[in-house]
Amino acid sequence: xxxxxxxxxxxxxxxxxxxxxxxxxxxxxxxxxxxxxxxxxxxxxxxxxxxxxxxxxxxxxxxxxxxxxxxxxxxxxxxxxxxxxxxxxxxxxxxxxxxxxxxxxxxxxxxxxxxxxxxxxxxxxxxxxxxxxxxxxxxxxxxxxxxxxxxxxxxxxx
Numbered sequence: 001x002x003x004x005x006x007x008x009x010x011x012x013x014x015x016x017x018x019x020x021x022x023x024x025x026x027x028x029x030x031x032x033x034x035x036x037x038x039x040x041x042x043x044x045x046x047x048x049x050x051x052x053x054x055x056x057x058x059x060x061x062x063x064x065x066x067x068x069x070x071x072x073x074x075x076x077x078x079x080x081x082x083x084x085x086x087x088x089x090x091x092x093x094x095x096x097x098x099x100x101x102x103x104x105x106x107x108x109x110x111x112x113x114x115x116x117x118x119x120x121x122x123x124x125x126x127x128x129x130x131x132x133x134x135x136x137x138x139x140x141x142x143x144x145x146x147x148x149x150x151x152x153x154x155x156x157x158x
Contacts, residue, residue: 001027001030001032001034001039001064001072001074001143002021002023002027002064004036004039004040004043005021005043005062005064005074006019006021007040008040008043008044008047009043009062012044012047012048012051014051015047015051015060018051018057018058018059018060019047019059019060019061019062020059020060020061020062021061021062021063021064022061022062022063022064023064023065024063024064024065024066026065026066027064027065027066027072030066030069030072030145031145031146031147032072032143032144032145032146033144033146034123034143035119035123038119038122038123039119039123039143041115041116041119042116042119042120042127042141043074043076045112045113045115045116046076046116046139047060047076048112049112049113049139050076050077050078050137050139051078053078053080053081053137054078054079055079055080058079058080059078060076060077060078061075061077061078062074062076063075063077066145067142069145069147069148070144070145070148071142071143071144071145071148072142072143072145073140073141073142074140074142074143075138075139075140076138076139076140077136077137077138077139078136078137079135079136080136080137081134081137082131082132082133082134082135082136082137083129083131083133083137084131084133085131085133088129088131091113091129092113092114092116092117092127093114094110094111094114113139116141120141120142120143123143123144124143124144125141125142125143125144126142127139127140127141127142128140128141
C-alpha cells in the first residue's frame with residue numbers, strides 16, 4: 001500500500017517534492033485486498049486537496065499504520081487554513097464545497113471527497129477528517145487487512 005501511495009503522489013503534479021511518508025513498523029507487511037485503480041483515486045483526491053489547501057513548499061505528510069492487524073490506516077495531513085467545525089459534517093457529501101477564508105477561488109466540483117468516501121466504504125473501510133482550524137487538516141481512511149477480511153468471511157453463515 002505504501003508503494004501505491006507513492007505512485008499516487010507521482011500522479012499529482014507538485015506532490016513528489018512535498019510528500020513526507022511515515023510508516024509505522026506495524027504496517028510494513030500488512031496486506032490489503034483492494035482495487036488498485038480505485039484506491040489510487042482516493043489517494044489522488046486526498047493529495048490534490050492537500051496541495052490546493054496548503055501554502056507552497058509546506059509538507060504533506062502521509063502516515064501509514066496498522067490498527068491491531070484488523071485495518072491499515074492512512075492519514076494525509078497538510079498545513080493551511082484547516083476546516084471549521086461547522087463545515088465538517090458536509091465534507092463528504094456530493095457537490096459540497098467548504099471554503100476557508102481566503103480560499104474561495106480554489107477550483108473543484110465538490111465530488112472528490114464524496115467519491116473517495118464511496119470507494120473506501122465499498123472496500124469495507126471508513127474515511128473521516130480532523131482539523132485544527134488555522135493550522136492543519138488531516139484526512140484519514142482505513143481499509144481492512146487481508147487477514148481480517150478472511151476472518152470475517154470464515155465467520156459468515158452460509
